[in-house]
Amino acid sequence: MAEFTMPALGADMTEGTLVEWLVHPGDQVHKGDIIAVVDTAKAAIEVECFESGVVERLLVEPDATVPVGTALAVITPAGKQPVAQAEQPAAPPAALTPAMTPLVRHLAEERGVDLAAVHGSGPGGRVTRADVLATSPPRAHPKGREARRPSTRAAEHAPEQPQRVPSAAGVERDTSAAGPHRPTAARVRATPLARRLAAEADIELAGIDGTGSGGAVRAADVRAALRGPSPVRKPQVAAPGRPEAMRRAIGDLMARSKREIPHYYLSTTIDLAAATGWLREQNRRLPVTERLVPAALLLKAAARAAREVPQLNGFFIEGSFAAAPEVHLGVAVSLRGGGLVAPAIHHAADLPLPELMARLRDLVARARAGRLRGSEATDPTITVTSLGDHGVEAVFGVIYPPQVALVGLGKVVERPWAVDGLLGVRPVVTATLSADHRASDGATGARYLAALERLLQKPEEL
């Protein structure tokens, strides 16, 4: 018997609001499955479970705000609970299951859909409920499944709904991450992408003519509405809480950082001629979907350098520093409309560049759509902030507690540069390090920036 508890999704989080359960009692869950959505001041976060087994009981209702550590559900570990096993088809082999919620997996099993053949349209290629439904014609009477039908209701992050109703594809689900859940007056049939687009553009789905099956609103309809004269804007009062709450959360965490962490700061300017030249050659051969941005190269180098200087990679907890065994690189992502989040790219030092690039794109897209996962929010062991795209040459950041270092990268600029006694024009970047003096000294920090510079001179080895 294991308890699934309200996780601490950041050093600043003391309580969280359960937005929605994505599982129901009796459901099989696998370690790493997304089983709940939790709202913090900063974002709605999809929370994975750390146990494989069967959901016994849900202890907390959606909309409840509880302290970190509160038991939310009881999960019976796999192997100890044969109940429900017999009734359910065997889970598909793990190799064939891309990221998805247990509900989607169940739905696919019910309908006999081969998940490996389904194209995932969700974030990160995740297979959504709509994808499964699109692949299979609905069966008129799912045998012996009536009782379970409601549980297949919401495969995606959705706000609490007043009642659980058996649903067809695309019942009203507000996937907006921008604000607290809003009760919706009318139920509108729409595809998940359409819903997301509408939420991002802040327009009402109800005001859009759907051209999909059964009048469902499709993404193209939303785009058409956006081009049209006057899409129905959602009332601006709809999501007042988030920006202020996020500003306060960032402020509290940064104030704590400045209060508790004796920062020291280092800066160096790095010649990027080799790196940008190499990138250019690579990208010339690649289709646009596989091209690399300089940020990917810089992040890889930052992660490798963190591995070389473990005194900067880890956490300062209860009076002492503990180095982390892996480098999970936090990446500061600024959000449209203000605020930022810094989720992790796991094992960044070991990822091949194309993979790291893909993860970066996926992570930034999900961060902006408010669809981060719990492990991404909590795992960074060192963070990189990059303001180069916003035009500044150097950034001296504030460390995210309990991490002990923050790397700042500025804009890549062309500057006069002396090489072998000759003056030339070179692309350069200013790299900075803010580090915690309780965990390391300036000499250690200097080794980090030196490693970063050295690694960037051999981009082909990154």
Place this chain on the structure above:
Amino acid sequence: MNHDQAMALVQDVLTEIVPDADFTTIGPDTRFREALELDSLDFLNLVERLAERAGCRIDEDDYPRLVTLDSSATLLAERT
């Protein structure tokens, strides 16, 4: 694709990337990367979608021309 169609395509794609983009303030000669605060990943998304929808290749050497609506539309109109 003529210049007007190309212009509409660029606006469509920018709207997908920045849903609240306001083209009453972004004219044909406004530098939209700055105006819309596009980062390098947003810009890559822009290039990817333009290349796909217009059905033409856009190389890194072309990036300096994707600066304003007008210059982007000219590039796309040439290629298609």
